[in-house]
Every structure is written in C-alpha cells, then in structure tokens.
Amino acid sequence: MPTSPSSLGTTASALILAVPIAVPLATGATYAAIRRYAPTDWLSLVSPAAILASGVVLAHAMPGGGAVNAYGGVLRADAVTVWMLLVVGAVAAVACAAGPAYLAHERATGHATQGTARAYHLLVHAFLGAMCAAVLAGNLGVLWVAIEATTIVTAFLVGHRRTRASVEAAWKYVVICSAGIALAFLGIVLLYYAARAAGIPEATALDWPTLVAHADRLDPAVTRLGIALLILGFGAKAGLVPLHAWLPDAHSQAPAPVSALMSGVLLAVSFAAVLRGKVIADAALGPGYAQTLLSLAALLTLALAAALLLGQRDYKRMLAYSSMEHMSLIALGAAIGTPLARAAVLLHIAGHGLAKTVAFCSSGHILHLRRTTRIGRVRGLLARAPGLGAAFGLAVVALLGFPPFSLFASELGIVRAGFTAGLGWLTALALLLVLTAFAALALRTTRMLLGPLPLAPGTPAVPVRLGPAAGLPLAVGLLACAALGVSAGPLTDLLTAATTILGGH
Amino acid sequence: MRPMSTGTYTQLLDLACGAFLLAAVVVLWRRELVAIVRTFALQGIALAAIPLLIGLHEQRWGLIAVATGIGALRAGLLPYLMRRALAALTPSGGEEHHYEEDVSEARETQPLVNVAASLLTAAALTLLAYAVARPLVALNPGPAARALPVGLAVVLIGLFVLATRRRALAQVVGFLLLDNGITATAFLAASGVPLIVELGVSFDVLLAVLVLQILTTRMRTAFGTTDIDDLRELHD
Numbered sequence: 150m151p152t153s154p155s156s157l158g159t160t161a162s163a164l165i166l167a168v169p170i171a172v173p174l175a176t177g178a179t180y181a182a183i184r185r186y187a188p189t190d191w192l193s194l195v196s197p198a199a200i201l202a203s204g205v206v207l208a209h210a211m212p213g214g215g216a217v218n219a220y221g222g223v224l225r226a227d228a229v230t231v232w233m234l235l236v237v238g239a240v241a242a243v244a245c246a247a248g249p250a251y252l253a254h255e256r257a258t259g260h261a262t263q264g265t266a267r268a269y270h271l272l273v274h275a276f277l278g279a280m281c282a283a284v285l286a287g288n289l290g291v292l293w294v295a296i297e298a299t300t301i302v303t304a305f306l307v308g309h310r311r312t313r314a315s316v317e318a319a320w321k322y323v324v325i326c327s328a329g330i331a332l333a334f335l336g337i338v339l340l341y342y343a344a345r346a347a348g349i350p351e352a353t354a355l356d357w358p359t360l361v362a363h364a365d366r367l368d369p370a371v372t373r374l375g376i377a378l379l380i381l382g383f384g385a386k387a388g389l390v391p392l393h394a395w396l397p398d399a400h401s402q403a404p405a406p407v408s409a410l411m412s413g414v415l416l417a418v419s420f421a422a423v424l425r426g427k428v429i430a431d432a433a434l435g436p437g438y439a440q441t442l443l444s445l446a447a448l449l450t451l452a453l454a455a456a457l458l459l460g461q462r463d464y465k466r467m468l469a470y471s472s473m474e475h476m477s478l479i480a481l482g483a484a485i486g487t488p489l490a491r492a493a494v495l496l497h498i499a500g501h502g503l504a505k506t507v508a509f510c511s512s513g514h515i516l517h518l519r520r521t522t523r524i525g526r527v528r529g530l531l532a533r534a535p536g537l538g539a540a541f542g543l544a545v546v547a548l549l550g551f552p553p554f555s556l557f558a559s560e561l562g563i564v565r566a567g568f569t570a571g572l573g574w575l576t577a578l579a580l581l582l583v584l585t586a587f588a589a590l591a592l593r594t595t596r597m598l599l600g601p602l603p604l605a606p607g608t609p610a611v612p613v614r615l616g617p618a619a620g621l622p623l624a625v626g627l628l629a630c631a632a633l634g635v636s637a638g639p640l641t642d643l644l645t646a647a648t649t650i651l652g653g654h
Numbered sequence: 655m656r657p658m659s660t661g662t663y664t665q666l667l668d669l670a671c672g673a674f675l676l677a678a679v680v681v682l683w684r685r686e687l688v689a690i691v692r693t694f695a696l697q698g699i700a701l702a703a704i705p706l707l708i709g710l711h712e713q714r715w716g717l718i719a720v721a722t723g724i725g726a727l728r729a730g731l732l733p734y735l736m737r738r739a740l741a742a743l744t745p746s747g748g749e750e751h752h753y754e755e756d757v758s759e760a761r762e763t764q765p766l767v768n769v770a771a772s773l774l775t776a777a778a779l780t781l782l783a784y785a786v787a788r789p790l791v792a793l794n795p796g797p798a799a800r801a802l803p804v805g806l807a808v809v810l811i812g813l814f815v816l817a818t819r820r821r822a823l824a825q826v827v828g829f830l831l832l833d834n835g836i837t838a839t840a841f842l843a844a845s846g847v848p849l850i851v852e853l854g855v856s857f858d859v860l861l862a863v864l865v866l867q868i869l870t871t872r873m874r875t876a877f878g879t880t881d882i883d884d885l886r887e888l889h890d
C-alpha cells in the first residue's frame with residue numbers, strides 16, 4: 150500500500166472523516182428533536198451537501214493514491230472511499246431533493262402525519278450516516294457493523310405502510326439480509342483467525358490495508374473459506390444470488406426516495422465490501438478463486454433477473470430486477486478484474502446509482518398519479534404527464550445503456566475487458582442475457598409511456614405538470630449521468646487512483 | 655489467582671461446548687416456543703462460559719468482562735425480549751395452550767421437516783461442520799481450536815432452523831442460533847474479535863431482534879397469525 154502522506158493534519162483528517170457520518174446523524178436528530186415547529190423538509194439537503202463536500206476535500210487532500218486515517222484506523226479514506234462517498238452524496242442529493250415532493254403528496258392524501266414524517270427523516274438520515282460509515286470503515290469488523298446497521302434502520306422504511314405486503318417485505322428483508330450478512334461476519338472472523346495465526350497483532354488484524362499487505366502470510370485454506378463466506382454474505386446485501394429474494398420485495402415496498410437510495414447506492418456500498426474482500430483474496434490466493442465465485446454469482450443473478458424481467462407486470466419490481474441485472478454486470482466486471490474492467494465497474498456504480506435514482510423517484514410520482522404499480526394500467530404516460538414521462542423514459546434509456554449516459558461507456562468497458570481477458574464465452578453469455586433484459590425493459594417501458602390515454606370518452610385530457618420541486622432533482626440526476634458519460638472530467642484522476650487501489654497496488 | 659491447569663481447562667471447555675451444541679439440538683427437538691426460548695437462554699450461558707474459561711486460563715481479565723456482557727445479553731436480555739414478544743402474541747398465557755392444537759401461536763405446529771428428520775439433519779450438519787473445519791483446527795492446534803467445529807455446527811443448525819421453521823419467533827431463534835454460533839467460533843478461534851467490533855455486533859443483534867419483535871406484532875395485526883407460510887402477498 151502506498152501511504153504517501155496527505156496534506157491534512159491529524160485533527161483535520163479526524164474532522165473531515167467524521168463529517169459524512171456525523172452530519173446526517175445530526176440532521177436526523179434535529180428532525181427527531183424539534184417537535185413543535187417541524188423543520189422544513191428541505192433541511193434534509195444538508196446531509197448530501199456535507200457528504201459531497203467532504204468527498205471533494207478528501208479528493209484534493211490526497212493526490213496520487215494516498216490514504217487518510219483517523220481514530221486509530223477505524224475510519225480510513227482512500228481513492229475508492231472518496232469515489233463511493235461522491236456517489237453516495239450525489240445519489241442522496243437527488244433522493245433527498247425528491248423527498249419534499251413525496252412527503253407533500255403523502256400529507257395531502259392523509260398517509261403521512263407529522264409523526265410519520267419525522268420518523269421518515271430520522272430513519273433516512275440515519276441510513277445515510279450508516280452508509281457513509283460503511284464506506285469510510287478501515288476495519289472489516291466496523292464495516293460489517295455499519296452495513297448491518299443499514300438493514301436495521303431501513304426495515305421500518307420498507308414496512309412503513311403496515312399493509313400485508315409491506316410487513317411481509319420488511320420481514321423477508323430483515324431476516325434474509327441479517328442472516329446473509331451474518332455469514333459475512335463469520336467470514337470476517339475466519340480472516341481474523343488467519344491473520345492472528347500469521348502473527349498480526351490484535352489491534353490491526355482486521356484493518357484492510359494490513360490484511361492486504363500481509364495477505365501472503367495468511368493460511369490459504371482458512372482464507373479460502375473466509376473469502377467465500379464474505380462474498381456470499383455481502384453479496385446477499387448487494388442483491389446477488391443465492392440470497393437475493395428480499396430485493397424485489399423491499400425495493401418495491403419502500404417509499405420511492407428510499408427505494409432510490411437502497412437501489413442506487415446501498416447495493417453498491419455493499420458490493421464495495423466485496424471488492425475490498427477480492428483484493429485480499431487476490432493477494433492471498435491468486436486471482437482465480439474470487440474470479441470463479443464472482444463470475445458464477447454474476448451469471449446466475451443475471452439469468453434470474455432477465456427471466457423475471459420477461460414476465461414482469463409491476464414497474465417498481467421491474468426496476469428492482471433491473472438493479473439485480475446491473476449489480477451482476479458490476480460483479481462480472483469485478484470478476485474480470487483487469488484495470489479497464491475495474492475502472493468500468495466504478496463508473497458503472499456511479500452511472501447506475503444516478504440513473505436508478507431518477508427512475509425510482511419518477512416511479513414514485515407515477516404511483517401518486519396513477520395509484521397503481523401495474524404496468525398494464527399505466528398507459529400514455531407521455532401524453533398524460535409529459536415531464537414525468539420524459540424523466541422516467543430517459544432514466545430507463547440510461548439504464549438500457551444508451552449514450553450519452555455513462556452506463557454506455559461502462560458496459561462497453563466491461564464487455565471489452567471480458568473479451569480481451571480471455572473470458573470470451575462468459576462475457577458472450579452475459580451479453581446474451583443482458584440483451585434479453587434489455588428487450589423486456591424496453592418493451593414494458595414503451596407500453597407505459599406510449600399508447601392511448603385510458604380515459605373515459607369526453608374527459609378533457611389535461612397534461613399534468615411535474616412542477617420544479619419534483620422535476621428539478623430528476624433533471625439534475627439525468628444531466629449528471631449524461632455528463633459522466635461524456636467525460637469523467639475532474640474525476641479522471643480519482644477514478645485512476647481508485648482503479649489502482651482495487652488492483653491491490 | 656493461579657491459572658487453571660490445562661487438563662481442567664480442556665475438560666471444562668469441552669463441557670461448555672458440548673452444552674452449547676446440545677442446546678441447539680434441543681431447539682430442533684422442542685415445539686413449544688416457550689421451551690425453545692428457555693433452551694436458547696441456557697445456550698447463552700454455555701456461550702458466555704467459553705470466553706470466561708479462556709479468560710481464566712490465560713488470565714485475561716478483559717475477556718472475563720466480555721464474558722459477563724455476552725452472558726447478560728444472550729442469556730438475559732434477548733430471551734427476555736423473546737418471552738415478552740411471545741406473551742404479547744398469546745394473551746391468555748403461553749404454556750396453557752397444549753389442548754388447543756395447531757392454531758396456537760405458542761407452538762411450532764408443523765415445521766417443514768419433522769422432528770426426527772430434523773435431528774438426523776443436525777447430526778449430518780455436525781459431521782459436515784467437522785469436515786469443513788479441518789483446516790481451521792489444523793492452523794492452530796489447541797484445546798480451543800479443537801472445539802471450533804462446534805461453533806460452525808451451531809451456525810449450520812441455525813440456518814436450518816431459519817429455513818424450516820414456520821413461526822416468526824422460531825425464525826428469530828434460528829437467526830440468534832446462527833449468531834451464537836459465530837460468536838462461539840470467534841472465541842474459540844481467536845479469543846474473540848476486538849472489543850469495538852464485539853460491542854458493535856452485539857448492539858446490531860439487539861436492535862435486529864427489537865425490529866423483528868415489532869414486525870412480529872405487525873404481522874399478527876396484518877395477517878392474524880405469525881405463520882411465515884401465510885406471507886404470500888409478494889411473488890412473481
């Protein structure tokens with residue numbers, strides 16, 4: 150690990166690493182504490198702003214692939230951390246900006262009282278804090294604690310409606326994710342055992358950089374078992390087969406902005422843990438082991454997602470399966486593991502996060518407008534609500550991988566890397582499955598957007614305006630995704646540094 | 655205080671691990687949820703005994719403090735929460751429901767796999783755990799590492815309970831068995847994970863159980879039962 154000193158002092162790094170965790174928690178606490186004069190819903194934009202700001206400061210503080218440590222290595226930031234922080238911040242900005250419109254509608258329809266709105270804000274910000282803690286954790290144990298915390302705080306957001314479907318989704322979510330991620334903890338325990346047996350002192354035996362640096366001393370048999378459990382467990386939270394069954398239920402039942410956060414970044418944050426595990430595995434066991442596990446998980450997930458997209462009738466579940474499709478592409482890129490593939494994986498995490506957030510937030514507006522999640526009952530969306538239809542349509546176009554959106558570049562990168570790395574048959578098979586998913590998603594979205602308005606004859610068809618509060622966040626998200634596709638711009642150096650770190654150099 | 659002789663230490667450690675595994679098997683055998691929760695509490699005591707014995711043997715006082723905390727959480731607080739959830743589900747008193755077959759919330763009425771087959775599976779899973787754990791035992795041979803497969807066996811039995819039991823609370827016990835097994839593995843393999851991680855994990859487990867307890871109540875309100883098989887609103 151290159152540990153070129155950063156330009157931050159000890160106090161400054163302690164402060165800047167704490168900001169992305171502390172500010173969301175403080176914002177949530179503010180919402181919970183002030184009862185009489187409820188703070189405006191727009192206050193929630195403070196958290197993403199703080200996360201983005203600390204990401205930018207960290208990016209400038211450590212040029213050339215250094216790392217910033219604080220609190221005895223419990224919190225640590227390298228280029229991968231900064232990249233993930235920026236993704237979390239950007240997606241959270243769109244999702245939090247979509248929050249006021251969502252809550253306004255819930256209040257107007259009598260679904261949300263002041264109390265439920267307060268709980269919503271508290272849980273969403275605790276969720277953001279936990280995700281940032283997971284991204285910033287330098288210690289695998291702390292990383293695990295933070296990811297399990299995301300399950301706990303989002304449980305009631307998934308089950309917010311208390312209907313049968315809602316309770317069922319929340320139950321499956323907590324049981325499958327907690328049990329799945331418990332397996333990841335067993336994997337971490339085994340890695341700790343191997344590290345202790347290799348003579349690494351207790352205080353640093355779970356630190357990621359230490360494990361990578363001393364990976365050659367870890368017992369291969371124990372490490373193999375530990376890594377398999379790690380990939381299985383964190384893969385469960387990332388929506389990978391075999392512990393994926395919670396995903397479509399939870400993502401379709403949560404409020405739209407929360408679905409956006411869960412789908413856009415939580416999956417990726419969890420997968421970042423897999424990526425960290427893969428660096429240890431590659432150094433300890435050679436590149437073949439994690440590659441086999443990840444490509445197997447990727448192909449099975451992709452096949453399942455494509456098959457279930459084909460018969461999908463519910464547009465929120467459709468978006469959820471599309472998330473599984475994209476996570477399996479990311480897993481495939483990680484399995485390929487060449488520098489091009491690693492860069493494409495990071496870019497795909499960012500692009501998918503932004504596009505999926507816009508898609509889920511607009512799906513929330515569609516649900517409010519049409520009061521159904523059935524694809525067949527949403528016809529003529531472009532005629533009924535042109536702005537909303539355009540936003541949803543463009544988000545799906547981005548998810549389908551069309552230029553100028555960044556998913557085009559990253560998917561192309563993953564496929565090219567797959568063919569040049571000698572994994573041609575694997576990539577070809579994946580490509581075939583992606584095309585199936587593409588056809589299903591395109592067909593269903595077209596059916597929602599076009600077609601005649603299902604109105605009684607004689608009713609004047611007045612287009613519904615989206616309004617700036619609801620429309621602006623969607624437009625900004627789409628623009629960011631497109632801009633990232635045209636050029637990584639000032640993020641290029643960061644992306645290069647993060648790619649190098651994930652290569653274990 | 656004199657350190658324990660190695661012979662006594664090994665015997666007591668094996669005893670604690672044996673009781674730990676036995677408790678997991680008894681959970682599979684019993685059907686009354688009250689009995690299952692009581693067995694789970696006993697397993698918590700056996701679990702707390704493991705770091706206590708290691709701490710006494712190696713004269714590490716920190717480990718004894720951790721053992722106290724583990725005991726308070728796993729044999730005290732978590733079983734208490736489970737009993738409270740059970741009492742909320744069965745207002746007229748949990749244990750008097752023997753006559754009321756099949757509809758009682760307090761019984762695991764028809765697990766997916768019957769008791770005899772469950773016990774056989776537990777035996778098979780234990781053998782599997784011993785087979786899988788061979789490289790783990792070989793890495794650091796000693797009395798603690800030799801007992802390590804027991805932790806893995808309880809993890810597997812916990813997963814089995816989770817997959818085959820139909821009552822919501824029985825599933826929670828399955829999750830907690832899984833968790834107990836991992837904690838035992840951590841103590842037997844490396845005298846436990848660092849304190850900050852142990853604290854975080856315990857806190858997460860406690861919160862997860864609280865969340866599941868509230869969800870159980872909501873499930874009862876929404877579905878009229880806590881039978882997992884009735885959760886079939888969402889499917890493709």
